[in-house]
Amino acid sequence: PTGQKILFRGLDDPLKVTSITVEVGALCRLWIEEAYEIMSEDAFNRLDESIRGQLPNGMYHQVVLTFNPWSDRHWLKKRFFDEPSENVLALTTNYMCNEFLGESDLALFEEMKKNPKRYKVAGLGEWGVVDGLVYENWKEQDFSIDEVRKLPGVKAIFGLDFGYTTDPTALFCGVVDAAERRLYVFDELYERALTNRAIAERVQRLGYAKEAIVADCAEPKSITELREFGLTRTRASKKGADSILNGVQRIQDYEIIVHPRCVNFLTEISQYQWGKDRFGKYTGKPEDDNNHLMDAMRYAFEKFAVVKTGQVDIY
Secondary structure, eight states: OOOOOOOOOOOSSHHHHHTOOOSSSOOOEEEEETGGGOOOHHHHHHHHHHTOSOOOTTOOOEEEEEOOOOOTTSHHHIIIIISOOTTOOOOOOOGGGOTTOOHHHHHHHHHHTTSHHHIIIIITOOOOOOOSBSOOSEEEOOOOHHHHHTSTTOEEEEEEEOOOSSSOEEEEEEEEETTTTEEEEEEEEEESSOOHHHHHHHHHHHTOTTSOEEEOTTOHHHHHHHHHTTOTTEEEOOOOTTHHHHHHHHHHTSEEEEOTTOHHHHHHHTTOBEEEOTTSOEEEEEOSSSOHHHHHHHHHHTTBOOOSSSOOOBO
16 A cells, blocks of 8 residues: 565675666665675675665665574674674574474474584574684685686586485586686576476576586486486596595695675585584594585586696596
């Protein structure tokens, strides 16, 4: 009756959101769910500035951000919790504050206690303290993939990690500049409940159907089906003794440049840690948690040998 509207937008490209206008009234409220996925403070600033302007008397602008605080290194913590302005109200809540949860919801959090790290963040709302990161050699940076593909000697690589109900299917898309020891991450697929046919359709829609994709060798049937559905260059990864550690060491020799649109990759790589034993000592193996794109990246990268002498062997 009042003519008010709620507009829903995705943040795959923050610039698209900044161009929103309304015919009646003014944009005065902005609510960002899963704000942790905004890895760039500049991207948030563009969104914040997009709803600024003159408002009728009695109205005001308000930005609400809701998220799980997975990493204490995220810009959200410094800006809104450590050094907040007088215009900021920062609240931490957890599932025990939610009177609308049913028995099945509460049971989910009880089950989550078996994973103390996840329970601390997703259950209790505490900041995740990220130490012992597997990859320190990365940065978020906007770049043109078309320009990167023009660089001499670069090679596009693709990796696929299967998932379904709990874990997402994750497709890693990158370009390797072996001479400069640089890896560009330019696209991703990260989605749950995808059948193999749906995976093939998503990859075709992204334009990567003709690319060589290295998939998790633990699912040979799925790989065969993907080939039948049009991804004819999909092949199984090579797993063996210490394959995870060897793959990590290969990638650690490279600078990883991540495009801002790869929000799931940014989330994973900023939390991907070395595991610890019950005494708090590092085990020398990465944690098997929140690592779907990390695994897909290893599969894609497996043909590159460790750089030791300034040369790169590709096998």
